[in-house]
Amino acid sequence: MKLKQLESAIQEICPERDFGNTPTIELEQYSTPPRLAATLLLEIQDFITERIAFDLGCGCGVLSAGISVLEASMVYCLDIDQKCLDITSGNLNSVDIKAEFIRGNVEDFKGKDWADVVVTNPPFGTRKTGIDWVFVEKGLVLAPDVFSFHKTSTRKFFQKKVKEGGIGGEIMMTVPFELPKMYKIHKKKAVNVDVDIWHFSR
Amino acid sequence: MRLLTHNLLMCNLKTCAGQNFPLALQANEISEENTEFNLVLTQKMLGKLDWKAFHRVADSLGHTLPEELTPEDQNNDELMQRLHHLLFNIVVLSGTLTCQSCGRAYPIDKGIPNMLLEDSEEA
Numbered sequence: 662m663k664l665k666q667l668e669s670a671i672q673e674i675c676p677e678r679d680f681g682n683t684p685t686i687e688l689e690q691y692s693t694p695p696r697l698a699a700t701l702l703l704e705i706q707d708f709i710t711e712r713i714a715f716d717l718g719c720g721c722g723v724l725s726a727g728i729s730v731l732e733a734s735m736v737y738c739l740d741i742d743q744k745c746l747d748i749t750s751g752n753l754n755s756v757d758i759k760a761e762f763i764r765g766n767v768e769d770f771k772g773k774d775w776a777d778v779v780v781t782n783p784p785f786g787t788r789k790t791g792i793d794w795v796f797v798e799k800g801l802v803l804a805p806d807v808f809s810f811h812k813t814s815t816r817k818f819f820q821k822k823v824k825e826g827g828i829g830g831e832i833m834m835t836v837p838f839e840l841p842k843m844y845k846i847h848k849k850k851a852v853n854v855d856v857d858i859w860h861f862s863r
Numbered sequence: 864m865r866l867l868t869h870n871l872l873m874c875n876l877k878t879c880a881g882q883n884f885p886l887a888l889q890a891n892e893i894s895e896e897n898t899e900f901n902l903v904l905t906q907k908m909l910g911k912l913d914w915k916a917f918h919r920v921a922d923s924l925g926h927t928l929p930e931e932l933t934p935e936d937q938n939n940d941e942l943m944q945r946l947h948h949l950l951f952n953i954v955v956l957s958g959t960l961t962c963q964s965c966g967r968a969y970p971i972d973k974g975i976p977n978m979l980l981e982d983s984e985e986a
Contacts, residue, residue: 765978
């Protein structure tokens, strides 16, 4: 599958990516741009196709949509926000995938070795320090491989965590991530931040 | 919530660590899907499954399964089809998951289990 094809398929499955127009700033709700989601997912297709995937903090379900298109056998979508689960379950209704939805807080959620892969675009940790690492840690409980998005400015922090934890951690790519003006406190129309896409493994 | 997922969920309260699984299922509304039999997926999930917990929850819904699953069972096509159906096609739309240690109840609504804790419950 070509990048453009996957990007359009995601856009078609997920027409609504603005959190019902009422995103919650404390949760740092930003949709993953479909092109970025498609770029990552094509790169890691072998981890997705016919595998069981977990999307931690699924938001509007952009990553889960791509995971479905690449024919995972099953996708788990977990989010703290009921609105996100409603949007994502509505979106994934149109595709042929076994999808499961769980409302939960990644910080408290008790999991076990269950899935093949976790794909997550966690909060960047701007509002709540360290929450980005919590997503990775929880991800590694649920699956042996975790692919996640983190601000490049946090690279040193993650490198330290990888070393301390004795886990695998590689930066696959660094990409510009457009943060649209979604919240009143934002002054600029949109800003681009550099984001590292990490592959963590236990 | 597919029956498979029941096997993943446990009480999220820190005080229940070690005795937080399995949650007792009270199913008020169940639907049956008709997904295609997938032997590989079924075998894979059987490898991850706590069989005792699955056996018990299936039993509570009126599906009697063998006490133990032998390696030969994995090649029993009829049984595998039945297990696939129970794991992936039985969907609990509404009900409750209850911790057998502390009694904390987690509601299932519109097929989605709500594992969120209250602020006062978080450690």
